[in-house]
Amino acid sequence: MPWQRQVADVALEMIVDPATGLEVPRFREIVVTVPRQSGKTLFTLAYELQRALRWGSPQTIAYTAQTGWDARKKLIDDQVPLIMAGPLKAALDRVYRGAGMESVRFTNGSRIDVLANTATAGHGRIIDLGIIDEAMADTDHRREQALIPAMATRRTAQLLITSTAGTQASIYLLAKTDQGRKAINDPASRIAYFEWSADLDADPYDPAVWAACMPALSFTQDIETIRHAAETLPEGEFRRAFLNQQTEQDERAIPQNAWLACCNPKTAPVAPLTFAIDTALDRSASSIAVCDNQGRVELVENRAGTSWVVDRCLELVRRHKAGLVVDGYSPAAALIDRLKNGGLDVTTYTLKDVGMACNVLYDAILDKQISVRSHTRLDEAVALAKRKPVGQTWLWARTNGDADLTPLYAMTLAYHNATNRQQTSKPRSKIY
Numbered sequence: 001m002p003w004q005r006q007v008a009d010v011a012l013e014m015i016v017d018p019a020t021g022l023e024v025p026r027f028r029e030i031v032v033t034v035p036r037q038s039g040k041t042l043f044t045l046a047y048e049l050q051r052a053l054r055w056g057s058p059q060t061i062a063y064t065a066q067t068g069w070d071a072r073k074k075l076i077d078d079q080v081p082l083i084m085a086g087p088l089k090a091a092l093d094r095v096y097r098g099a100g101m102e103s104v105r106f107t108n109g110s111r112i113d114v115l116a117n118t119a120t121a122g123h124g125r126i127i128d129l130g131i132i133d134e135a136m137a138d139t140d141h142r143r144e145q146a147l148i149p150a151m152a153t154r155r156t157a158q159l160l161i162t163s164t165a166g167t168q169a170s171i172y173l174l175a176k177t178d179q180g181r182k183a184i185n186d187p188a189s190r191i192a193y194f195e196w197s198a199d200l201d202a203d204p205y206d207p208a209v210w211a212a213c214m215p216a217l218s219f220t221q222d223i224e225t226i227r228h229a230a231e232t233l234p235e236g237e238f239r240r241a242f243l244n245q246q247t248e249q250d251e252r253a254i255p256q257n258a259w260l261a262c263c264n265p266k267t268a269p270v271a272p273l274t275f276a277i278d279t280a281l282d283r284s285a286s287s288i289a290v291c292d293n294q295g296r297v298e299l300v301e302n303r304a305g306t307s308w309v310v311d312r313c314l315e316l317v318r319r320h321k322a323g324l325v326v327d328g329y330s331p332a333a334a335l336i337d338r339l340k341n342g343g344l345d346v347t348t349y350t351l352k353d354v355g356m357a358c359n360v361l362y363d364a365i366l367d368k369q370i371s372v373r374s375h376t377r378l379d380e381a382v383a384l385a386k387r388k389p390v391g392q393t394w395l396w397a398r399t400n401g402d403a404d405l406t407p408l409y410a411m412t413l414a415y416h417n418a419t420n421r422q423q424t425s426k427p428r429s430k431i432y
Helices: 002-011 040-054 068-084 087-091 142-147 171-183 207-213 223-232 235-242 256-262 309-320 331-341 351-366 376-384 406-420
Strands: 014-016 023-025 029-033 060-064 092-096 103-106 111-114 129-133 158-163 191-195 273-279 285-292 296-304 323-327 346-349 387-390 393-396
Touching: 002 029, 002 040, 002 191, 029 171, 040 060, 040 068, 040 087, 040 111, 040 129, 040 158, 060 068, 060 142, 068 087, 068 092, 068 103, 068 111, 087 092, 129 142, 171 191, 207 223, 223 235, 223 256, 256 351, 256 376, 273 309, 273 331, 273 406, 285 309, 285 406, 296 376, 296 406, 309 323, 309 331, 323 331, 323 406, 331 346, 346 351, 351 393, 351 406, 376 406, 393 406
Parallel strands: 029 158, 029 191, 060 111, 060 129, 129 158, 273 323, 323 346
Antiparallel strands: 014 023, 092 103, 103 111, 273 285, 285 296, 387 393
8 A cells, every 4th residue: 555655665665874884774663553453463474584585684573562462363363374475485494383482484584573571571682673562452562671781783784663552651652753753853853754634623524534545445444334333332532543543541331422313302102101210329429310212312310319219100190190210239229128118119129230221322322223312411410420340341431420320320221121012002102
């Protein structure tokens, strides 16, 4: 692809070293940051092979990834099959697959070795080309500290750093991005920096923006694939993966664009109805939500405290002859006895039920199978929601003290019970 050719043409420029009269690479370090699935793996392999087979003398290449295991998988499982499938197979001598000894040996004496991602991994080694792949995973400079000293005696050595943008935790890549952008304006710099990304203020859902920052678009990626990713992924993850923009460490659990697609101010649940309640951990707020068996949801109440919840539930459930769901392991469980004493038939969810309900609601939002009456408090809860792994499933995490998740939990329970556990019948009347 053109972007790969551009990087190769510049990164492999040669100059004469005035101190020795030897021909050496113009750039000692090459930094390439592109969106996901842009052909980075194939470019890296081609660069490795050019060094191994066309340099004129046996070369030692060290390949690293975010972990030693990831490096092993990339080299042995991804790159070696590509070599074996083409004419360069004849240049192979042997592939070592044993744990801790993974390497590719060539008949001319060159080799590609997997190197662990530790600061001491390169001790005692002499390296001609060092590869730091997936630099976004690094929270320190340990891989670079392992490689650069091992390249010190090689005047023609190069360090190739490749990655897609990371998060605020990507300390190493952030430093390399800052250095690289400065190097562009320094004619004497030995750093060649390449970045394909969208401006931070660009519309992330504009196809024109995609075309400007995705170098593989129309080559190995098509517009409909990107459109699907934009509809499915959280906005932050889409920005990072496809627009190559640094994002916050924590992302929305429910994609904003998917959520907004499900919101409608005219949504009105109709009987038969299911109500659900939830209460905050500190009992500072409670919510009541309602859903019908067609997946139409509304937040009925969101108020401070808990003293009002039982009376309001008695009123709503009796008036609409509806069901009522409560998470038996939530703070709202303390209200179950009073609700039953009031004559209500309460469906109590187990931890397993709640996990299932969270997953069902999440899928329904992504698949646009739910219609939600717009409500500010519900929007806020959805925006702040995070996942908490529990066994083999997950729940909405209640650990954020700034987030009132009671509207989301009430909606989750009401939707699951109404659409998965209630008998379908014809609508009778509008709510309220």
